[in-house]
Amino acid sequence: MDQVLEEKSSSFKTIVIRASKGDHGAFQHLVGQFQNDIFRLVFFRIHSEMDAQDITQDVFMTAVKKIHQLQSPDQFKNWLYRIAVNKVNDYLRRKKFAALFSPFLSSAAEVPANPMAHENEYPGPEAGLVKNAFWKNVRALTASLSLMEKEIFLLRFFDQQEISEIAAILGKGESTVKTHLYRAIKKLKNNPEKAILLEKGCL
């Protein structure tokens, strides 16, 4: 079993090295492997399918331009996730900035301040309503968290990353990550209103 994992890891490293040397096929292989994970990561934070698609494309475009700077092929996934997290933060900052000037800028309408603006993107009215209600609950649930607590909470439970991986993605120490995660769970668990939303969301 360990040997199989080792072979997989070695072959993955080879692909990353080939991609970093300009092998287009190797990079396209990495894109195929990670595009859905990155798309989901972005969607979990912005709740807009169209924008998540654009940001995902942008993440991989940045990655292909910078992959030759990657020192350790083992860290490719964490590095890619870090690019995605940074892109999402840039997007949210731009959105906030546009929202400030939305009464004055007509182009601000292109960047919706309300994440529910794309609520009709889901196929099927009932499924769409259920999913929209779920994401509305998620937003209400995480509203009380600080930015770092929210990011770490999402990486841990939504993106299913280990503590060590989250530390590498965010460039923080593991103890810092654990502290923020602890605070996030405590806030969510101890708030009765949030607990109800949480149970509804899980149904």
Add this chain to the structure above:
Amino acid sequence: MNTDRKAHLTSDEIIAAVVDRGDLTAHAESHLAVCDHCRKEAEKTRAMFAALGETARQSAPLIPVPVRIPKEHQKIRLSRDWGLRPVLGVAAAFCLVVAVIGGGLFKYAGQRANLAQTGNGTAAFFEEADRLVENAMPVYYQKIIERDAFRPGDDMMDFIVPPVNETGDFIGNPETENGKEMSHA
């Protein structure tokens, strides 16, 4: 912290167990190993958040259009990052320097031409202009300054600004350091 082995873990300890069970104190860990109630409580909390994450993954759409990376982005990467960018930077800097120097020369030539035209090109005009540039103050004020001005003597000047060539140790004279004095030592 629980000191009584029979007492259940606190809410904080349950959360700590969800974050990382490895970080629990030995006492809490040993309690968790034997107490079904606390183990179930920790597992329930962990499962609640895990289920939330799982629902989120199921509720998120798949990527509508697969990501496509154009081939040229990888092929021209090196030339763009390490080849073209420095060349363009140097070219831009060169153009800027040429523009600044050229603009300055052009302006100076224009001013000289205007002066020559105004003064009918006479030598007297330029002498007057040069005198004014050296000291544009009226003669009366120049005399006051000469009379009252503080003029340090040569010794004072040497003290304030030591002559570099004589002492040789102000900015480090290679001849003094590596030559004669070093050889004496």
